[in-house]
Amino acid sequence: MEQQQRADEFPAHGDGLWDVDIAQLFSAPAGPAPALPEASMTWMHSKQRDAPRTPASLGDMDESTSGLSNQDISYERKKSRAKITRVEVNTGFDELLAPQEQPCQDHPARIRALEAENERLKQQLNASPAHHAAAVATTSASATLHSNGSTMLWIPCSITPLVSAAPPRLTMHLPSTHKAVVHKKPRKAPKTTSLSSSSSSSSLSVLVDTCPHVLRFLDGVMLTRVAQTSHEWKRRIMDGKQAYLWEALIMQRWRIPKDEILLLTRSFTAMYHKWKYLDQSMLLPRGAYTKDESVVAMGRGQGLDLWGVLARRSNSRTTRSVWRDGALSVMQIVELRLVVQNMSSCPVSPTLLSIGVHPFQVLDASYGSHFTPRWIAVNGAQCSISDDSVVLHHMDFGVIAVYVSCPHIEFEEVFLSSARMIQVHCGRGDASVSIEAQFFNPNRDMQRAKHVV
Known part of the structure; x- marks a missing residue:
């Protein structure tokens, strides 16, 4: 059991x-x-x-x-x-808890001694004034030294400074071992305009950063000149964000619709390159009497562009019947249409009677009102003005019809091979400027190239 x-x-x-x-x-x-x-x-x-x-x-x-x-x-x-x-676990815990279980008898005694010393220091600080702190500290220390015969001496020390003013700093001037450096006066450099150009460029850059639409007041030629001043301006103006500027300039100068700009010169994707190509090739502005016309002369100068367009006939002959002095006569006449565009900031007024086609003669009113030089279009719109009242402002263009007498020349191609230059005088304010356009002659150019070779 x-x-x-x-x-x-x-x-x-x-x-x-x-x-x-x-x-x-x-x-x-x-x-x-x-x-x-x-x-x-x-x-x-x-x-x-x-x-x-x-x-x-x-x-x-x-x-x-x-x-x-x-x-x-x-x-x-x-x-x-x-x-x-x-x-083993219990043994490890016992070893860890053993030091904590030991009675700490010396800690309370040390704490009480520190508290008593702290109270004594507080009483001394409160009894003595601030400006006699050093003297009091010395007296108490000496008294303590005489009264206490032991080797240990307690001197009261304050943690915070009793004197508000900072002690004076001692500065020692040591003799310098380095040789004195003598600064030479810089040589006078010749005056340049780099400072003015840089300041104007920086001010313009700040203005453009503040108001980017300021660039709208500059045409393509001015923007190109600004881009040539520095790499920063070149990067800024040719940036894709400025494509709207070049697009607006193309539409204003050449009268090309917005939807046709992308189809024009497809090899160039950037608007700036499109504008540059059209400017260098001197494309004819679109308008009345300028669409699908054959350009036979071209010139640029004094802020003006000049084109010569031949009004071709169906039979390519120059012979026409002219009524003059009450009788009908036969003459060889060629009709030319001169396109003038103002690219300068100043308005210009072309003089009709000053137009010349060398080496031939331009007909005037003596051959009849029909052969008088006149404006037939302004800014793409048809008109009929036979005086000098037309003023072309910036990017405005007009078409002038003139009749040129070419005796003994029966065909238009022969006339083009014989013509040399078109010259037009324009009034610009109080001054007068002249612009010329050279005729295209492939045969003459080929002969000149052979002669050079």
Whole structure:
């Protein structure tokens, strides 16, 4: 009965060490010790954590635990894999808590000594005035020195300074070992305009950054000149963000619709390059009497552009019937249309009677009103003005019709090969400017090239 109660207190699935009855151990005769069960041996060997496990040892453990349930087997395996036991954990905690459990008797005594010294220092500071702090400190220190016979001397020291004024700084003037540097006067440089140009450029840059629409008041020629001043201006003006400026200039100068600009000169994608190509090729502005016309002469100067357009006939002949002095006569006449465009900022007024086509003669009113030079279009709109009242402002253009007498020349191509130059005089304010346009002559150019070679 007593053995049965002990068996209930220590079940078989507990630690294997307690599976052996202690009473049997004490009552057993002297001799070899009874063998412990395999479970107890497994628990004892689990403390040897560093010993490597071999398949044979694992097989022995499986054979020893074959009589146990799956839960007991899992528990035994986990316990055998443990790296630390409960006893070692408790021992470690005891070692950590041991210094904290020791009585600290010296701490309260030291704290009380520091508090007493602090109170004594506060009483001395409150009793002595601020401006006698040094004297009081010296007196108290000397008194303490005479009264205290020990080797230790307590001198009160204040953490914060008692005197508001800062102590004077001692400055020492050491003799310099370096030689004195003599600064030479710079030579007078010749006066240049770089400062004025840089200042004006910087002021213009600030103005453009503040108000980008200021560039709208500049035409293509002025923008090109500004771009040539520096790389920064070139990058700024040729930037894709300024494409609207060049697009507006193309529409205003050549009267090209916006939807046709992209189709024009497809090899150039940037608007600036499109404008530059049209300017260098001197494209004829679009308007009345300028569409699909053959340009035979071209010139540029004094801020004016001049084109010569031939009004071709269906038979390409120059012979016409002219009524003059009450009689009908036959003459060789060619009609030319002169296109003048003002690219300067000053308005100009071309003089009709001053137009000349060398080496031929331009007909006047003496040959009839029909042959009188007149304006037939202004800014693309048709008109009929026979006086000098037309004034061309910036980017305005007009078409003048003149009739040229070319005796003994029957065909227009022969006339073009013989003509040399067109000359027009224009009034600009109080001054007068002249513009010339040279005729295209492929045959003459080829002969001149052969002569040069």
